[in-house]
Amino acid sequence: MPRDRTPLIQKIAQQASLSFKDCLSEDNGDHKPLPDQHEQLLSLVNALRAADLKLAPRKSSSSSSSRPGTDGAQNPPVTYMHICETPVFSMGVFLLRSGASIPLHDHPGMNGMLKVLYGKVSVRCFDKLDSEGVAPPAFEPPLSHSDVPSLCRSMLRCVSEYSPSSTACLLTPQRDNLHQIQALGGPAAFLDILAPPYDPDNNRDCHYYRVLQPSAPSSEGPEETWLLEIPQPEEFSCGGQVYSGPPVTV
Ligand SMILES: [Fe+2]
Numbered sequence: 480m481p482r483d484r485t486p487l488i489q490k491i492a493q494q495a496s497l498s499f500k501d502c503l504s505e506d507n508g509d510h511k512p513l514p515d516q517h518e519q520l521l522s523l524v525n526a527l528r529a530a531d532l533k534l535a536p537r538k539s540s541s542s543s544s545s546r547p548g549t550d551g552a553q554n555p556p557v558t559y560m561h562i563c564e565t566p567v568f569s570m571g572v573f574l575l576r577s578g579a580s581i582p583l584h585d586h587p588g589m590n591g592m593l594k595v596l597y598g599k600v601s602v603r604c605f606d607k608l609d610s611e612g613v614a615p616p617a618f619e620p621p622l623s624h625s626d627v628p629s630l631c632r633s634m635l636r637c638v639s640e641y642s643p644s645s646t647a648c649l650l651t652p653q654r655d656n657l658h659q660i661q662a663l664g665g666p667a668a669f670l671d672i673l674a675p676p677y678d679p680d681n682n683r684d685c686h687y688y689r690v691l692q693p694s695a696p697s698s699e700g701p702e703e704t705w706l707l708e709i710p711q712p713e714e715f716s717c718g719g720q721v722y723s724g725p726p727v728t729v
Contacts, residue, residue: 486725487523487531488562491672494520495568496729499590499674502567510588510652512674521592524647527670529596532572532724536597536666555718557581563727569676570727572596573669574720575662582712583659583688590674591650593660595641598667602648604636604655605704615705619694622707629708631688633657641669657688657706687711 498516501507512520529535556579560572573581575598583605593602610632622630636655640663641648650656660669677683688706 486727487527488725489727491520491523491527492563492570492727492729494523495570495672495674496565499567502590502674510590510675512590521647521649524592524594524670524672527594527596528643529668532596532670532722534572534596534668534724536668537574537576555716557715558718558720560720560722562722562724563729564676565729566675568672568674570670570672572722573660573671573717575600575660575667577662577665579666580659580661580715581717582715583657583690583706585657585686585688586650586652586673586677587656587683587686588652588675589650589656589677589683590652592670592672593641593648593650594670595643595645596668596670597643598665599640599642599663600667600669601638601640601661601663603638603659603661604648604650605633605657605706606636606654607656608632608634608703616693616695618691618705622691626707630691631706631708633704633706634702635704 494516498512498520501513502510554576556576558574560574562570562572564570575581583603585607610630613632615627615630615632639648648655650658675683677685687709689709691705691707693705
C-alpha cells in the first residue's frame with residue numbers, strides 16, 4: 480500500500496472542514512461540531528508538533544531586540560501566521576514572545592482549539608453568566624455610570640498550563656469561551672482553529688475585557704467574576720508573519 484504523504488496540517492484542515500461543516504446551519508443553534516468527526520480532528524491536532532509546520536522557537540526572546548514585525552510595527556509581542564480560512568473555520572499559528580500575553584477576549588458563538596507547538600502557555604478561561612436581575616457589586620476603583628452597560632457577569636472556569644505534550648485546549652460557544660493566554664518562561668507558539676471564524680458582520684467580533692476587583696468578597700463565592708468590556712489594550716499588538724509550512728488547500 481502506498482504511504483500517505485499528505486502533510487498532517489493538510490489532514491487537519493480537511494478534517495476541520497468535516498467536523499465543523501454544520502456549525503452554521505439554522506437548526507444547530509449551539510454551533511456544535513459533529514461528534515465523531517470532532518474526535519478525529521482532536522486526535523490529529525493532538526499529534527501536531529512544531530516540526531510539522533517547520534517551526535522553531537525564535538533564537539532571541541530579548542525585549543531589547545529591535546527586529547521589526549512583518550507588518551512594519553516594531554517588535555510586536557504577538558504575531559499571527561495565517562494558514563487558511565473558509566466560511567466554516569479559520570486556522571493559523573500565534574507566536575508569543577517571552578512573557579507576552581494575549582489579553583482576555585471572547586469568541587462569540589464560536590468553537591476553538593488551541594494546541595501548543597513549542598514553549599509553555601498559561602490559559603485562563605471564563606464563562607459568561609446570565610446577569611439578568613443580578614445587581615453588580617461595588618468595585619475598587621469605582622466604575623462610572625457609563626461603564627455599567629459594558630459589565631459582564633462571568634465565572635473563572637480554570638487556569639491551566641499547556642506545553643507541546645498537552646492535549647489541545649478546547650472552547651465552545653457556551654464553555655471556556657473567554658480566555659487570556661500568556662507565554663511562560665520563554666517564547667511560545669500555538670495552533671489556533673476557530674469555527675466559525677470571526678465575522679463582525681454576523682455578530683462574531685472579538686471583544687476585550689478587564690477583570691474587575693469587587694471592594695468586598697462576592698456573596699456568590701470566589702468563582703463569580705465581573706468583567707468590563709474594554710477597547711483593545713494599548714500594550715497589545717499583533718503583527719503578521721508569513722506561513723512557511725506545508726501548503727494547505729481546503
Ligand atoms: Fe482566543
